[in-house]
């Protein structure tokens with residue numbers, strides 16, 4: 001296959017995955033006895049009558065003040081998420097995945113120096129809710145689970161009370177109703193002997209079971225959006241599969257949208273409709289999952305993928321490592337942040353910062369690169385670098 | 401008879417026997433837990449390591465893989481069993497003798513940053529070798545240190561006088577590799593050497609370990625939970641579960657054709673970075689049982705989709721089902737699900753026979769299963 005073929009080939013590869021969209025799901029699903037009527041108004045109508053996305057994040061910037069200067073944890077980040085869909089945010093440690101969603105959830109540490117951008121949920125900016133509105137928003141419309149379930153569970157409070165508290169607070173449920181619902185929730189997330197577990201403390205449960213409890217708590221009010229920040233990274237691979245399968249099922253049943261954060265391209269490949277790849281605080285490539293894996297345009301996405309050992313490959317397969325390491329976010333290089341490690345980098349990359357722009361042929365995908373992989377411009381850049389034996393940033397290249 | 405068995409150890413009279421550089425036999429490590437209980441971390445593990453090979457130890461948290469590595473090093477003294485390295489049983493050596501052996505046997509740990517002394521200069525760290533060995537340093541020249549730093553991809557002039565906190569995780573792991581190499585070891589035990597690193601840096605370190613292995617003729621024991629990582633570096637792989645060995649065999653073959661239900665479950669759980677790869681239907685159910693009170697018989701039986709009554713009262717013994725490929729399971733995957741019933745009947749009959757034979761030969765009641773409490 002020639003390079004041109006693959007460039008053309010990806011256009012037709014665009015497709016949506018088969019998770020039904022919220023508006024096509026039957027509306028009389030009922031897993032629960034709780035009412036999820038939104039106190040904020042016409043949420044259900046909005047879902048049915050418009051095609052506007054559930055969540056829009058526009059130009060999000062979150063910078064921290066640190067001893068070493070301003071740290072641009074998230075810069076100029078935008079994405080959208082439709083009802084019932086999953087977007088996977090992938091990136092290495094420190095790339096800004098958690099800060100992005102913590103900015104959305106408004107749970108940032110105190111040393112935020114600068115924060116801007118729009119966070120639109122069902123058509124309205126949710127950054128300035130009154131405290132009464134906020135009470136019926138966070139945890140109700142939008143909930144979050146974390147990597148370490150212990151950070152969101154209170155070690156000295158029984159499991160049952162941790163779930164009912166949230167129900168009583170957000171939904172004003174009676175004690176008895178909340179208890180009944182807590183029981184259902186534990187069963188829903190696959191906790192055996194739910195009745196007994198209600199009376200237990202978190203330390204009496206395994207890590208996987210604790211994560212199920214935090215999922216139960218997050219789902220208590222049937223949120224429209226679940227943000228899962230590395231929900232399985234602390235778990236064993238067999239338990240990871242259980243939790244991801246569980247999230248899949250619950251998502252289908254409750255027509256809930258999800259932001260799934262992970263450093264593992266494997267996790268999002270099977271679970272997300274769309275993937276955003278972050279590097280050094282920015283989204284560098286965003287595409288429907290199938291399109292992304294069919295052809296990676298951003299050199300970082302491709303290099304990341306190639307550096308992962310694949311279980312299908314024979315043992316001792318030489319890995320294609322990325323040279324260098326991720327940049328210091330308090331001293332980002334001028335131009336493209338990936339340039340010091342990029343095989344495609346040309347002089348322009350050292351002075352100008354590429355913006356995340358849609359692909360000319362397939363507008364569903366976008367990337368921030370002057371010389372995208374598999375495009376004529378990219379192939380020329382790589383060929384030129386190989387001929388010169390190094391990239392504009394001085395990374396040595398062999399001519400293979 | 402309840403033991404994992406040792407069919408996979410190389411017989412003395414085999415021509416391969418002289419390639420054995422390290423033999424772990426019947427290794428048991430128990431820790432005291434509160435209430436007079438015992439944590440059965442490693443319960444009778446045996447394996448040979450052949451000169452020049454990389455043996456991967458893989459399994460989920462709590463399976464005892466790190467404990468095994470540390471017990472080989474005598475960092476925690478085994479409760480019983482032997483570790484024979486260069487004709488000496490390390491479990492029988494005293495401190496001074498161990499120190500001498502340990503120059504030939506080194507270890508690299510998971511967290512590169514905290515395993516380096518932050519106040520020492522890189523070149524001193526490398527020169528001194530692992531502090532726990534209290535090595536006598538006179539013999540190591542600065543040329544040697546420079547050479548080793550160079551070979552792990554660090555420029556001695558640029559890094560030698562700096563301290564670990566100035567470096568990233570990947571660079572610290574390079575320093576750890578250099579520190580392990582400086583004493584010219586034969587065997588290096590790598591305990592999760594890349595799991596704390598960024599994916600893009602992980603590949604650098606894995607490639608480095610492969611290069612160093614070739615260059616210095618090393619033998620590696622590579623411990624990790626990531627199945628793809630283990631396959632990438634290993635010649636043979638040993639799968640562990642809850643302190644026991646499930647399966648051991650050549651890496652490619654074991655992944656291609658797993659024989660143990662647990663290995664299969666592990667492989668089915670791996671998320672593939674490929675959306676066209678179907679997500680496996682079945683997930684392994686349940687959680688890891690407590691190593692304080694592990695299940696009787698086969699320790700995997702509480703989660704095993706193929707478990708039968710026999711599995712609860714008789715521990716499977718390891719056997720060779722395919723040349724060089726050994727498995728400890730009564731009903732391994734070579735038996736098709738359709739013929740499982742017959743196999744169960746046959747195995748149960750055999751177990752009764754051998755129990756009867758044992759009872760006839762031995763007037764005393766059979767000893768209690770040691771693993772069950």
Ligand SMILES: Nc1ncnc2c1ncn2[C@@H]1O[C@H](COP(=O)(O)OP(=O)(O)OP(=O)(O)O)[C@@H](O)[C@H]1O
Pocket residue numbers: 064065066071072073091092093094095096097098099100109110111263329
């Ligand atoms: N309170 C803070 N003060 C200063 N810097 C911070 C703070 N919180 C996060 N950062 C920095 O912001 C950057 C992005 O961090 P973030 O936690 O979003 O990364 P991540 O992609 O979630 O990484 P990981 O995969 O390790 O979870 C990092 O460089 C991090 O060190």
Ligand code: SF4
Pocket residue numbers: 298299300336337338339340342343344345346349354368369370371372
């Ligand atoms: S080619 Fe240039 S713009 Fe594109 S990723 Fe590489 S350095 Fe950045």
Ligand code: SF4
Pocket residue numbers: 660661662698699700701702704705706707708711716728729730731732
């Ligand atoms: S079939 Fe029996 S012996 Fe084999 S793994 Fe399952 S429980 Fe263990």
Ligand SMILES: [Mg+2]
Pocket residue numbers: 097098099229230
């Ligand atoms: Mg994070």
